[in-house]
Amino acid sequence: EIVLTQSPGTLSLSPGERATLSCRASQSVSSNYLAWYQQKPGQAPRLLIYGASSRATGIPDRFSGSGSGTDFTLTISRLEPEDFAVYYCQQYGSSPPCTFGQGTKLEI
Amino acid sequence: EVQLVQSGAEVKKPGESLMISCKGSGYSFINYRIAWVRQMPGKGLEWMGIIYPGDSDTRYSPSFQGQVTISVDKPINTAYLQWNSLKASDTAMYYCARRSSFGYHFDYWGQGTLVTVSS
Numbered sequence: 001e002i003v004l005t006q007s008p009g010t011l012s013l014s015p016g017e018r019a020t021l022s023c024r025a026s027q028s029v030s031s032n033y034l035a036w037y038q039q040k041p042g043q044a045p046r047l048l049i050y051g052a053s054s055r056a057t058g059i060p061d062r063f064s065g066s067g068s069g070t071d072f073t074l075t076i077s078r079l080e081p082e083d084f085a086v087y088y089c090q091q092y093g094s095s096p097p098c099t100f101g102q103g104t105k106l107e108i
Numbered sequence: 109e110v111q112l113v114q115s116g117a118e119v120k121k122p123g124e125s126l127m128i129s130c131k132g133s134g135y136s137f138i139n140y141r142i143a144w145v146r147q148m149p150g151k152g153l154e155w156m157g158i159i160y161p162g163d164s165d166t167r168y169s170p171s172f173q174g175q176v177t178i179s180v181d182k183p184i185n186t187a188y189l190q191w192n193s194l195k196a197s198d199t200a201m202y203y204c205a206r207r208s209s210f211g212y213h214f215d216y217w218g219q220g221t222l223v224t225v226s227s
Contacts, residue, residue, distance in 0.1 A: 001170075035213035037153075044203055044220055045145075045153065050213040088153055092212030097167055098143070098155040 002027050004089050004101035011106050019076040021104045023089035028069045033092040036065055036074045039103075040085045048087075049074060076106075084108050110134040112142075112204050112218035119224045120194050127190040128221045130204030137185035138162045141207040143214060144178060144189045148200045158207065159187060194225045 003026040013019055023034070031052040037045040047056040049065035052072055062077040076083055089101040115129040130142060143158040157168035161180045168178070177190040187204060202221050205214035 033212045035211075037214075039153075044217040045205075045214075046217070047213055047215050050208065050211050050215075056215065090153075090155075090213065097158065098169075098212075100145075100153040100155065103152045 002029060002091055002093055002099055004091055004099055006087075006089060006101035006104045008104060009102075011104060012108070013079055013106065014108065015079050015081055017079050019074075019079055019083070019106055021074040021076075021087055021106070023067075023072040023074070023101050025070045025072070025091060029072075029091045029093060031068050034065075034067070034072050035090045035092075037088045037090065038083075038085050039088065045088065079106075081108075110206070110216045112206060112216055114202075114204060114218040114221045117222040117224070119226070121227055122196055122225055123193050124225075125190070125192050126194055126223065127188050128202060128223065130187045130189075130218050132185045132187070132206065135206075138182055140209060142180070142187040143205045143207060144176075144187075145203045145205055145214075146172075146200045147203065147220075153203075156189070156202075161185075161187070194223075196225050196227075198223060199225045 005024045007022045034052040036049040039045045053065045064075045066073050086103045086105050088103050092098050111133045113131045138161045141160045144156040146154045156172040157178045159166045159178045179188045204218040206216040208215045
């Protein structure tokens with residue numbers, strides 16, 4: 001099973017600052033199979049990034065993804081108030097076919 | 109507009125059975141896999157399993173194999189998640205999600221169904 005470890009667990013920043021979230025895999029993950037989601041309280045997750053670096057439809061360009069192999073990063077260039085949420089990475093590969101990281105909470 | 113609409117919140121007793129649903133609209137339902145994802149209170153996302161409505165091919169996470177059943181009813185564009193005997197530890201929010209046609213990510217999500225199991 002591929003385990004995804006996200007860091008930090010909690011990130012405290014202010015609007016306008018840059019956020020860098022990390023997702024490390026226990027085994028190599030194909031970049032095609034790495035995605036990032038945002039979840040706000042009381043809401044379903046929302047797809048932000050797929051294929052490690054492609055933005056989903058309607059996602060602002062302040063969100064960007066990068067990385068390969070076992071190390072992936074989600075960067076939010078200039079935080080807006082609505083960006084404070086929990087972020088999850090997800091990989092799709094071998095059995096089990098899909099796993100999520102434990103999440104990073106981005107707080108003000 | 110693509111939508112996944114889930115059935116409403118449920119309150120059940122331990123040992124009872126339950127089936128929750130996820131109805132897709134705005135796209136060709138049989139051509140997109142539907143996954144179920146659990147989120148226990150205050151916790152992260154856990155992938156439970158996935159079904160391809162076209163041929164009902166289903167895969168489960170080892171953590172959930174034998175604990176739940178995923179099925180579909182193609183004529184009504186609906187996927188299901190079923191328990192035969194609920195436990196208190198099944199208390200959680202359950203989401204269905206559509207897997208993208210060109211990748212392995214989940215591009216649309218249902219609103220979630222809260223299942224509470226308590227005596």
